Amino acid sequence: MNVLVVNAGSSSLKYQLVNVEQQKLLAKGICERVGSSGAFHKHGLDENEHVLDAEMKDHDAAMALVIDALLDGPTKAIDSLDEIDAIGHRVVQGGKYFDKSALIDDDVIAKIDELAELAPLHNKAALMGIHACQKLMPNVPMVAVFDTSFFQTLPPKAYMYPLPYEMYEKHSIRKYGAHGTSHRYVAERAAVVLNEPLDELKLITCHLGNGCSASAIDHGVAVDTSMGLTPLDGLMMGTRCGAIDPAIVPFIMEHEGLSTSEVNELMNKKSGLLGISGISNDLRSVKDASEQGHERAQLAYDMYSNSVKKYIGQYIAVMGGVDAIVMTAGVGENCEKMRRMIFSGLQPLGIVLDEEKNRQRGFEREISTDDSKVKIIIIPTNEEYMIARDTYEIVYAKSQLIEAGSETA
Numbered sequence: 001m002n003v004l005v006v007n008a009g010s011s012s013l014k015y016q017l018v019n020v021e022q023q024k025l026l027a028k029g030i031c032e033r034v035g036s037s038g039a040f041h042k043h044g045l046d047e048n049e050h051v052l053d054a055e056m057k058d059h060d061a062a063m064a065l066v067i068d069a070l071l072d073g074p075t076k077a078i079d080s081l082d083e084i085d086a087i088g089h090r091v092v093q094g095g096k097y098f099d100k101s102a103l104i105d106d107d108v109i110a111k112i113d114e115l116a117e118l119a120p121l122h123n124k125a126a127l128m129g130i131h132a133c134q135k136l137m138p139n140v141p142m143v144a145v146f147d148t149s150f151f152q153t154l155p156p157k158a159y160m161y162p163l164p165y166e167m168y169e170k171h172s173i174r175k176y177g178a179h180g181t182s183h184r185y186v187a188e189r190a191a192v193v194l195n196e197p198l199d200e201l202k203l204i205t206c207h208l209g210n211g212c213s214a215s216a217i218d219h220g221v222a223v224d225t226s227m228g229l230t231p232l233d234g235l236m237m238g239t240r241c242g243a244i245d246p247a248i249v250p251f252i253m254e255h256e257g258l259s260t261s262e263v264n265e266l267m268n269k270k271s272g273l274l275g276i277s278g279i280s281n282d283l284r285s286v287k288d289a290s291e292q293g294h295e296r297a298q299l300a301y302d303m304y305s306n307s308v309k310k311y312i313g314q315y316i317a318v319m320g321g322v323d324a325i326v327m328t329a330g331v332g333e334n335c336e337k338m339r340r341m342i343f344s345g346l347q348p349l350g351i352v353l354d355e356e357k358n359r360q361r362g363f364e365r366e367i368s369t370d371d372s373k374v375k376i377i378i379i380p381t382n383e384e385y386m387i388a389r390d391t392y393e394i395v396y397a398k399s400q401l402i403e404a405g406s407e408t409a
Helices: 059-071 106-117 120-136 149-153 165-171 180-194 248-256 260-269 272-277 283-291 295-319 329-334 336-343 355-359 383-408
Strands: 002-008 012-019 024-032 040-043 050-053 086-091 142-146 202-208 212-218 221-225 324-328 375-378
Touching (some): 002 120, 002 383, 024 059, 040 059, 086 120, 106 120, 149 180, 180 221, 180 324, 221 295, 336 355
Parallel strands (some): 002 086, 086 142, 202 324, 324 375
Antiparallel strands (some): 024 040
16 A cells, blocks of 8 residues: 655645555655745655755645656656555644544544644644645545644643643643654664563653654553643753743743743744754754854753753653663754763663764664663654554555445445
């Protein structure tokens, strides 16, 4: 089965075409600056990647370009749309409605729209991708894969906030988490690397990039995670502040004369690495500046590593120990210096980094010493594969039910 994986942003549309049975990537690409001038479409695998300027007034136009690229030209991947058996959509916020991926119908679309208040940029964008696919491929089944569903196993003591209880009853204010598809994937792969059943392991998974989150996974079940009602909470990130004293918000609003939307933008888009360093939200640029003696860049680097270290400590306490710590995403997978800083000083907890293994790059591996009681593992994340797999399983199960019904009719 070929599954088209779609990850729509407010001004972008990322996609992959995956053959699930063969675990083979057939095509991938991204449409950038959708709805703006200077839009372009990047499509192809590795050295066969092509970048073309292409005006796209909306996501419908972007999806039409994707289909053209899949069917024709130097990066052609299929001969007909009939070869796309299903479409999987990444949706950030599933709220309390979805504890697993779901076949998309009118009710699912309505709930995604309803939940847009909790993820306004992400859920509305996902709906644009869904509607574009409905127009161009109306008969292809579609599945929504939610970033939050993995965390529906959190106990109330972890997902509730110590606010008046009626805030939860009236407004569903609670921790939902994010990056759940990534955390689920790397947890499963960590069990394979360790050659242990997932339901016998205590894991801490760290998704570290421009967006950052950490999760405690106890015997295969998520019991806590750092992101909260929205993806703003938790770890320090590229442009997000993460967890701060909540009294800072009204203080800044009063002293800077900011509106609610302005202070929200400040915390989401102007803080984190960018806000502290004054240079960039990209850790590579901050690292380079810190090594050239830039004091604020060094401070930003120190704060980022310290933020991760604190959550590792919290989750060891929550689970009463840990068997392995998993690092993934752009920073987690690729930045040896950041990993070295995160694990520095944790030797008394049985967490010992192997410096030589830490310098290696590009593949799944343990980077802890052979005698480290707690294993440290690098797992390159693959959210697209998880979306494709969930889509395959749901659509295949539906087709089997239909066939069974036909046979008994």
